[in-house]
Amino acid sequence: MAHEAILWERLAPDDPRVRCNLCAHRCVIPPGRLGVCHVRENRDGTLYTLVYGRTISQHVDPIEKKPLFHFQPGSSSYSIATAGCNFRCAFCQNWEISQMPREQKTILGSPATPAQIAQAARRAGCASIAYTYTEPTVFAEYALDTAREALALGLKNVFVSNGYMTPELVHLMTGLIHGINVDLKAGRGEFYHKISGAALEPVLANLKLLQQAGIWLEVTTLVIPGLNDNDAELRWVASYLFNELGPDVPWHISRFYPQYKMSDRPPTPAATLERAWHIGRDVGLHYVYVGNVPGHRSESTFCPRCGTTVIERYGYHVNIRALKNGVCTQCGTAIVGVEMP
Numbered sequence: 001m002a003h004e005a006i007l008w009e010r011l012a013p014d015d016p017r018v019r020c021n022l023c024a025h026r027c028v029i030p031p032g033r034l035g036v037c038h039v040r041e042n043r044d045g046t047l048y049t050l051v052y053g054r055t056i057s058q059h060v061d062p063i064e065k066k067p068l069f070h071f072q073p074g075s076s077s078y079s080i081a082t083a084g085c086n087f088r089c090a091f092c093q094n095w096e097i098s099q100m101p102r103e104q105k106t107i108l109g110s111p112a113t114p115a116q117i118a119q120a121a122r123r124a125g126c127a128s129i130a131y132t133y134t135e136p137t138v139f140a141e142y143a144l145d146t147a148r149e150a151l152a153l154g155l156k157n158v159f160v161s162n163g164y165m166t167p168e169l170v171h172l173m174t175g176l177i178h179g180i181n182v183d184l185k186a187g188r189g190e191f192y193h194k195i196s197g198a199a200l201e202p203v204l205a206n207l208k209l210l211q212q213a214g215i216w217l218e219v220t221t222l223v224i225p226g227l228n229d230n231d232a233e234l235r236w237v238a239s240y241l242f243n244e245l246g247p248d249v250p251w252h253i254s255r256f257y258p259q260y261k262m263s264d265r266p267p268t269p270a271a272t273l274e275r276a277w278h279i280g281r282d283v284g285l286h287y288v289y290v291g292n293v294p295g296h297r298s299e300s301t302f303c304p305r306c307g308t309t310v311i312e313r314y315g316y317h318v319n320i321r322a323l324k325n326g327v328c329t330q331c332g333t334a335i336v337g338v339e340m341p
């Protein structure tokens with residue numbers, strides 16, 4: 001169902017073209033046309049979202065699956081998505097739903113109001129709602145309305161995002177969205193341009209902006225053999241996080257599996273991920289995690305001061321071992337995050 005969009009403007013009072021200011025593409029859309037994401041349409045000079053209230057996925061997930069390791073650890077997050085994305089990553093794991101509007105020229109989804117989603121989350125015993133699987137920026141109206149309902153029920157809200165929103169949207173998220181995992185896919189603009197159809201700079205700027213807005217931030221880099229797995233690039237990414245965001249931002253180094261248009265290369269070798277882990281720690285990041293390798297030692301959280309395993313993880317099984325009131329029980333160092341045990 002069409003619903004008037006937020007964050008758009010007419011190019012001029014007598015010009016029916018509109019500019020969408022939801023993401024850094026800032027599409028200029030003539031009447032009858034769609035934006036890059038294919039879920040926002042100019043109808044007679046007014047911009048509409050075509051995905052409001054239409055969920056393509058609803059699941060109860062561990063918050064660790066987002067991944068968010070320092071946000072209500074061990075809790076469940078009610079996870080929703082609509083169809084559509086403003087990127088077109090060749091390795092997308094959820095391409096059937098993220099690229100559906102663009103490739104199949106259709107938008108499927110089941111009707112659900114924001115209040116219904118929030119109530120379902122509470123009934124399921126979730127501590128938060130996650131806007132995830134596809135890009136929440138392109139369903140921001142629906143996500144923010146749902147976040148308001150969730151907040152009224154005492155639940156928190158998290159985004160899993162490519163980080164391509166505008167500063168205007170970050171402003172609207174402030175106070176409603178409590179945590180976010182942003183993909184920093186590479187340290188080169190060329191990668192973003194070729195593989196995702198986007199630019200690197202807005203993502204880099206948003207990492208800082210989101211942190212300054214008080215939204216808990218974790219970062220994920222999918223390490224793809226032959227594309228972004230060399231030492232120099234991994235070190236650039238880790239150094240950017242350390243220098244611009246500080247040592248406490250968790251960095252998830254995730255294993256690639258052949259997907260979608262990138263089925264021609266092998267999964268990331270464990271040795272590559274371990275090399276990346278060492279680079280992150282060597283640069284000075286306190287919390288570096290290897291992802292998509294269940295049972296890997298580096299899924300656990302270690303105290304950055306004394307090295308004690310404070311939270312042990314095996315896949316999505318979480319064992320709070322040496323953490324009390326957010327502090328390492330061995331040496332008293334604070335382990336940063338949101339509602340840490």
Ligand code: SF4
Nearest residue numbers: 020023026027035037
């Ligand atoms: S959300 Fe982004 S891609 Fe979609 S119409 Fe707006 S500016 Fe374009």
